[in-house]
Amino acid sequence: xxxxxxxRTPRVxxxxxxxxxxxxxxxxxxxxxxxxxxxxxxxxxxxxxxxRFPSGKEATLIDFPGTYSxxxxxxDEKLVAAVMCDPQNPFFPDALIYIxxxxxxxxxxxLLTQLLDLHLPVILALNMSDTALEMGIKVxxxxxxxxxxxxxxxISGRKEDNIQKLLSEVEKTLKNPIRTAENVFFYKLxxxxxxxxxxxxxxxxxxxxxxxxxxxxxxxxxxxxxxQQREILGTIAETKDFQSLRAQVDETLDRFDRFVxxxxxxxxxxxxxxxxxxxxxxxxxxxxWWGPFIFVAVMLLIFQAIFDWSGYPMDAIENGFGILxxxxxSTLGEGWFTELLTDGILAxxxxxxxxxxxxxxxxxxxxxxxxxxxxxxxxFMFDKTMRRFGMNGRSVISLISGSACAVPAIMSSRTIGNxxxxxxxxxVTPFISCSARIPVYLVLIGLAxxxxxxxxxxxxxxxxxGSMYALGVVAALLSGWAMKKWLRTREPSFLAIELPEYRxxxxxxxxxxxxxxxxxxxxxxxxIILVVSIVLWALSRYGPGDSIALATEQAHTEAIAMRLDSNxxxxxxxxxxxxxxxxxxxxKSFEPLIRPLGYDWKIGIALLTSFAAREVFTGTxxxxxxMGSEEGDIxxxxxxxxxxxxxxKMKTETFSDTGKPVYSLATAMxxxxxxxxxxxxxSTLAVVRRETGxxxxxxxxxxxxxxxxxFGAWAVYEIFS
Amino acid sequence: MQRRxxxxxxxxxxxxxCTISISDAALACKLTxxxxxPGTRIEMVRTSPFGNAYYIKVDGVRIALRxxxxxxxxxxx
Ligand SMILES: Nc1nc2c(ncn2[C@@H]2O[C@H](COP(=O)(O)OP(=O)(O)OP(=O)(O)O)[C@@H](O)[C@H]2O)c(=O)[nH]1
Numbered sequence: 105x106x107x108x109x110x111x112r113t114p115r116v117x118x119x120x121x122x123x124x125x126x127x128x129x130x131x132x133x134x135x136x137x138x139x140x141x142x143x144x145x146x147x148x149x150x151x152x153x154x155x156r157f158p159s160g161k162e163a164t165l166i167d168f169p170g171t172y173s174x175x176x177x178x179x180d181e182k183l184v185a186a187v188m189c190d191p192q193n194p195f196f197p198d199a200l201i202y203i204x205x206x207x208x209x210x211x212x213x214x215l216l217t218q219l220l221d222l223h224l225p226v227i228l229a230l231n232m233s234d235t236a237l238e239m240g241i242k243v244x245x246x247x248x249x250x251x252x253x254x255x256x257x258x259i260s261g262r263k264e265d266n267i268q269k270l271l272s273e274v275e276k277t278l279k280n281p282i283r284t285a286e287n288v289f290f291y292k293l294x295x296x297x298x299x300x301x302x303x304x305x306x307x308x309x310x311x312x313x314x315x316x317x318x319x320x321x322x323x324x325x326x327x328x329x330x331x332q333q334r335e336i337l338g339t340i341a342e343t344k345d346f347q348s349l350r351a352q353v354d355e356t357l358d359r360f361d362r363f364v365x366x367x368x369x370x371x372x373x374x375x376x377x378x379x380x381x382x383x384x385x386x387x388x389x390x391x392x393w394w395g396p397f398i399f400v401a402v403m404l405l406i407f408q409a410i411f412d413w414s415g416y417p418m419d420a421i422e423n424g425f426g427i428l429x430x431x432x433x434s435t436l437g438e439g440w441f442t443e444l445l446t447d448g449i450l451a452x453x454x455x456x457x458x459x460x461x462x463x464x465x466x467x468x469x470x471x472x473x474x475x476x477x478x479x480x481x482x483x484f485m486f487d488k489t490m491r492r493f494g495m496n497g498r499s500v501i502s503l504i505s506g507s508a509c510a511v512p513a514i515m516s517s518r519t520i521g522n523x524x525x526x527x528x529x530x531x532v533t534p535f536i537s538c539s540a541r542i543p544v545y546l547v548l549i550g551l552a553x554x555x556x557x558x559x560x561x562x563x564x565x566x567x568x569x570g571s572m573y574a575l576g577v578v579a580a581l582l583s584g585w586a587m588k589k590w591l592r593t594r595e596p597s598f599l600a601i602e603l604p605e606y607r608x609x610x611x612x613x614x615x616x617x618x619x620x621x622x623x624x625x626x627x628x629x630x631x632i633i634l635v636v637s638i639v640l641w642a643l644s645r646y647g648p649g650d651s652i653a654l655a656t657e658q659a660h661t662e663a664i665a666m667r668l669d670s671n672x673x674x675x676x677x678x679x680x681x682x683x684x685x686x687x688x689x690x691x692k693s694f695e696p697l698i699r700p701l702g703y704d705w706k707i708g709i710a711l712l713t714s715f716a717a718r719e720v721f722t723g724t725x726x727x728x729x730x731m732g733s734e735e736g737d738i739x740x741x742x743x744x745x746x747x748x749x750x751x752x753k754m755k756t757e758t759f760s761d762t763g764k765p766v767y768s769l770a771t772a773m774x775x776x777x778x779x780x781x782x783x784x785x786x787s788t789l790a791v792v793r794r795e796t797g798x799x800x801x802x803x804x805x806x807x808x809x810x811x812x813x814x815f816g817a818w819a820v821y822e823i824f825s
Numbered sequence: 826m827q828r829r830x831x832x833x834x835x836x837x838x839x840x841x842x843c844t845i846s847i848s849d850a851a852l853a854c855k856l857t858x859x860x861x862x863p864g865t866r867i868e869m870v871r872t873s874p875f876g877n878a879y880y881i882k883v884d885g886v887r888i889a890l891r892x893x894x895x896x897x898x899x900x901x902x
Contacts, residue, residue, distance in 0.1 A: 172858035177851075208886060211860030349850035356857040382887070386870075386880070395874045484889035488877040497878075497889075596851045599878060600859065600894055603887035 114163045114278045116155065117197035119184060119219065121212050122170035123604045124203045125231040128261035130167040131616050133271070150183065150195055157275040158268060166195055169518070174218045174318060175352045177598055178521035182325065188222055189318050190328045199225045199277045201270070206230040206243060206258065209371055213363045214356060216252075217290040221314040225281035226254050227273050233258040233265060240374050247370040253284060262610055289314065291359050296344060297351065303340045308333060321348050382477075382606045390481050399482060403504070406469045410462055417461035425454035444641060452637025456630040459509075462539040464622050466508035471617040474501075475609035480601055487599050493581045494588025496520045497599060499529040503580060506536035507573075510788045512624045514795055522597035528587045530795055531805050534788050535580035537573050537780060544714075544721045544779045545572055552772030568776070575780045579812070628787045636786075640713045643687040655684035687713070701778065701814070702771035702821040704757070711778075718784040770824035774817040782813035831902055833869055833879050833895035841868035842900040849897040856898070859888065867900065 118133075120126045134153025151167040171181035174188065187193045200219060204212040209230070219226050230236075230243060236258075248256045255273050259266040284290075293301060293313055300320055301313035310316040323329065323337035341348075388394050429446040436442045473479050479501055487497030498520045505513035513533050520526035537545075546569075553565045646652065659680035663673040682688050691709035698708050706725070714721040783789065783806045793802040830845055843866050847853035861867070861883050868882040879895045881888050890898075 172855075175854050175858065177855050208884075210884070211886065214858055214860075349854055352854045353847075353850065353857055356854070357862065360857070360860075360862055383870075386887075390871065390873070390880060392871075392874050480889070484878055484880060485874050487889070487891060488873065488875045598852065598855055598894065599889055599891040600852070600855050601889050602859065603880070603889055 114198045115166060115195065116163050116274055116278070117166050117168055117187075117195070117200045118203065119168045119200055119215065120170060120203035120231075121172055121205070121215065123602060124170065124205045124212060125261045126167065126170055126203045128610060128613055129201070129203055129229070129231065129259070129267075130165065131612055132261055132264060132267060134165055155271070155274075157271050159275060161275065163198075163274070163278065166197065171215060173214050173356065175321065175356075177596075178519055179523075179526070180518045181521075185318065185322060186327055188219065188224065189315055189322070189326060192328065197224070199227065199274055199281060201274060202226050202228050203231050203261075204228060205232050206236045206371075207232055207239060207241060209367050210364055213367065214359055217359050217363055218314070220252070220254070220284050221289050221291055221312075222318075223283045223286070223312060225277050225283050227270070227277055228252065228254055228256045229270055230256065230258045231261055234260040234263045242372040244370045244372075248366070251366045251370070253288075254282060290362060291355055293317065294351075294354070296346070300340055300344050300346060303344070304337065307336050307340070320346060321352065380605070385606050386481065386603070389478070390485060395481075395485050399485065402473070402478075406466070407507075409469065410465050414462040414465050418458050421458050421461070422454060425450055425457075440645070443645065444638070448638040448641035449634070451641075452634040455637060456626060456633050459539050460622055460626070462542070463508045463625050464618055466539070467505070467512070467621040468614065468618045470501075470505055470508075471614045472609050474617075475607070475614055477604040477606045480603045483599075483601055484603060491525075493584035494525065494528040494591075495532075495584050496522060496525040496529070496597065497601070499525065502529050502533050503536055503577075506533040506538060509538050509540075509621070509625045510534045510536070510785065511628045511791050512621045514788065514791050515624075517795070522595055524588075524591050524595065525597055527591070527796060527801065528584045530792055531587060531801065532580040532584045534783055534785065534805070534809065535576045535583065535781065537576040538785075540718050540785070541572070541779055544718060545569055545776060547722050547725070548772045548776050548779075552769045572776060572780050575777065579781055583808070583812075628791070632786045636713065640687070643690070643713075644682055644685045644709075647681075647685040648689065651684040652681055655680045700821070701774050701817045702768070702825065703775070706757070707771075707775070714784050715786075718779060718782070721779070768825065770821050773824050774821035777820045778813045778817035780813075781809060781816050783809035829902070830899040832900060833867065833881060833890065833898055834892065836867075836869035836900070838869060838871060841866050842902075843867075845899045845901055847898050849894075852894055852897050856894075860884065860886065861888070861898065867898065 118126055118130050130151070130153065133155045153165050153167070154162050155165040156162050168184045168187070169180040171184050174185045176182040176185050187195045187197075190196060202216045202219065204216065216226065216228060228248070230245070230248075233243075236243065243258060245256050245258060255277065257266055257270050257273055259270055291314070297317055298313070301316040304310050304316035304319060305313070308316075308319070310319065319326065319329070320337050320341050323334050323341070329337070340346075389398060429450045432445050432450065433442055436445070470479075473482075482500050483497035485497075486500050490497055490499050499517065502513045502517045505516055510533050513536075514530050517526050517529045517533070520529060549565050549568050553568050556564050558564050558567055647655075656677055659677040660673070663676050666676075668676055683692075687709050688705070690712055691705035694708040694712060695703075695705045698711065703711070710721050710725050789802045789806060792805055793799050796802065831842060836842060844861065844863050846863050847856055847861070865883055870880040870882055870887070872879055873889075877892045879890050879892070881890060881895070
């Protein structure tokens with residue numbers, strides 16, 4: 105059965121229904137000792153953390169997705185069945201904590217009885233005992249212990265009640281696992297099922313009949329099965345004429361029949377559920393008219409808050425890095441190493457950290473909405489709308505999160521059961537304007553759109569800014585619609601979602617969720633931005649052969665001939681060096697391709713460098729337009745001033761052949777559209793690859809979005825010029 | 826012929842009825858696991874703003890269902 109190696113840290117699994125308070129208990133037991141192991145390069149999908157027992161010993165706590173039973177309908181839920189059926193799985197637990205909402209115990213024990221039939225050592229934690237107390241629910245724990253034959257503890261994740269007791273119970277169970285006896289089962293297999301289990305035991309050597317049965321149910325997708333095992337299981341199912349769905353329903357009903365009396369016996373509940381605050385709130389929040397209206401208002405409020413509040417910390421971070429960079433420059437003196445530090449590494453780090461305030465704030469607000477239970481209502485209200493576009497009500501959460509960062513947003517699509525709907529969600533989420541696009545938008549809009557009021561109230565700049573967001577949403581929905589027409593699966597798709605009771609947010613959960621998302625961004629997207637920044641620095645500093653040296657020499661001669669002063673000379677030389685560098689050569693060879701969109705080779709370089717992470721764009725332009733020498737480093741000054749300098753430099757740019765200005769309204773609009781639509785984020789592609797199980801969809805997404813951006817930008821350029 | 830059952834879309838707001846069975850097998854799996862069992866009383870609370878989804882209550886638990894899902898739960902007359 106189970107191998108118990110002495111030297112390994114024991115594994116404890118946390119399982120339970122959705123909304124039972126699992127995450128709360130997980131956060132409580134592990135604190136910040138969590139690892140999501142969820143990001144590019146790491147293939148693990150489960151949340152893990154370390155828990156410490158009173159004795160000082162430790163165990164790994166694994167948080168499994170909430171699920172109602174071992175018959176899953178989403179890839180999230182499949183994980184639970186896949187691990188529990190496979191003792192060889194690296195996550196297979198040595199003990200389980202089963203979290204059940206004691207206020208709804210009658211419907212929270214199905215999964216527990218299934219796990220017991222797999223003869224796993226389970227501890228039942230009756231959560232929300234605080235609410236139960238308020239509602240006047242009385243629990244006879246001793247009776248549950250007796251009838252279920254396992255340890256049972258009343259806890260409260262929110263009030264942190266009885267957590268120590270839970271810990272010592274877990275430690276006791278690890279030392280001395282209490283398993284249901286070999287021949288005791290909660291669910292009595294039907295005769296047909298018994299024959300099947302026997303056949304599986306004969307052929308595959310699986311002794312536990314319930315596990316054998318589960319293998320037959322899930323033979324098509326269980327990841328650990330060998331092809332020939334699948335075949336054997338298929339043959340068994342066929343010869344016994346096994347109807348999986350029917351059997352699942354019968355088993356579920358039978359289990360309910362058996363455990364509901366146990367619960368009723370042990371729990372004294374007030375006879376009726378009173379109409380609660382939740383009902384009154386929902387009468388407004390999910391109201392036919394008020395519901396959608398309030399949703400839009402909430403969204404607007406969130407974005408308003410982000411733009412109003414995140415400016416200050418962002419400025420502080422940029423200024424801080426400016427000072428640091430200056431410090432490095434003055435202590436180390438000039439040289440390639442200093443440049444690598446300041447223009448490569450520090451610029452890259454600043455480019456990552458500057459997004460943290462915005463991302464943190466957005467995810468803070470999303471986490472609050474999720475914590476109080478509002479998100480489930482959004483899913484309910486917009487399911488139909490999203491289904492028109494090939495998605496699922498649950499996709500709304502991914503799309504909203506996508507406005508902060510696509511990486512965690514795409515990962516949140518795992519709750520969508522239908523593969524096609526989930527795939528479409530993953531494919532279109534990057535269209536939503538994420539925080540990395542904002543600086544690009546700001547620079548370009550400031551450059552091209554006059555600061556005038558439209559119709560006397562709205563500023564034209566705000567209007568264009570808003571339209572960029574709208575463009576992203578429209579592009580996401582329309583591509584969803586197109587994919588729906590193109591893909592057709594007959595896989596069932598469910599809404600069937602529980603709308604939890606409204607609750608005040610539990611702040612510990614909220615902070616941890618924000619922390620998790622920020623870590624996802626910094627370790628996922630951040631690493632790539634840093635690497636790009638360093639590569640970019642190298643590409644623009646070095647050139648093929650001695651081209652740089654030649655260009656420098658020539659520039660100096662020309663500068664003398666043109667009688668430039670020392671500052672102008674430095675600028676001029678810098679520019680010539682850049683033209684001669686690898687980056688310059690690449691940009692130039694690129695120019696014919698992007699000329700129809702109204703771009704010159706400098707923009708070409710910026711496009712090229714922002715290919716892997718779009719936030720690099722403004723930084724690249726700052727280097728290209730060589731803002732360094734005149735008034736000190738870009739980071740050194742007030743952000744607006746720096747942007748204004750960049751803008752004025754960009755404004756004076758002309759095409760070398762025609763002499764026309766590069767940054768006309770047409771070019772800027774074309775660039776805006778390009779950035780709104782293009783897939784320029786390597787970390788997103790990496791996540792898409794992982795979530796869809798291969799490069800195929802990531803590649804398709806990359807090419808489709810790039811083509812759309814190219815032709816969209818072209819069309820816009822033609823319209824405006 | 827007269828039907829011998831109703832479904833959720835037939836219910837008026839705040840009306841309730843007992844379930845007989847669930848006609849779609851895949852959905853039956855999901856719903857029974859969520860505790861929508863034969864014999865439980867379902868109360869219709871409201872429809873979604875854009876139609877096509879139902880907000881129901883089962884034993885004090887609130888569940889949102891799509892039209893097709895709601896239509897496959899057969900209820901007593
Ligand atoms: N009153 C009370 N509320 C709790 C308790 N534990 C958790 N909650 C709240 O219940 C809600 C759901 O808790 P989560 O921890 O997110 O539940 P979960 O089981 O992880 O839910 P999923 O993530 O959907 O699987 C949150 O609003 C929690 O704050 C508790 O002991 N008492």
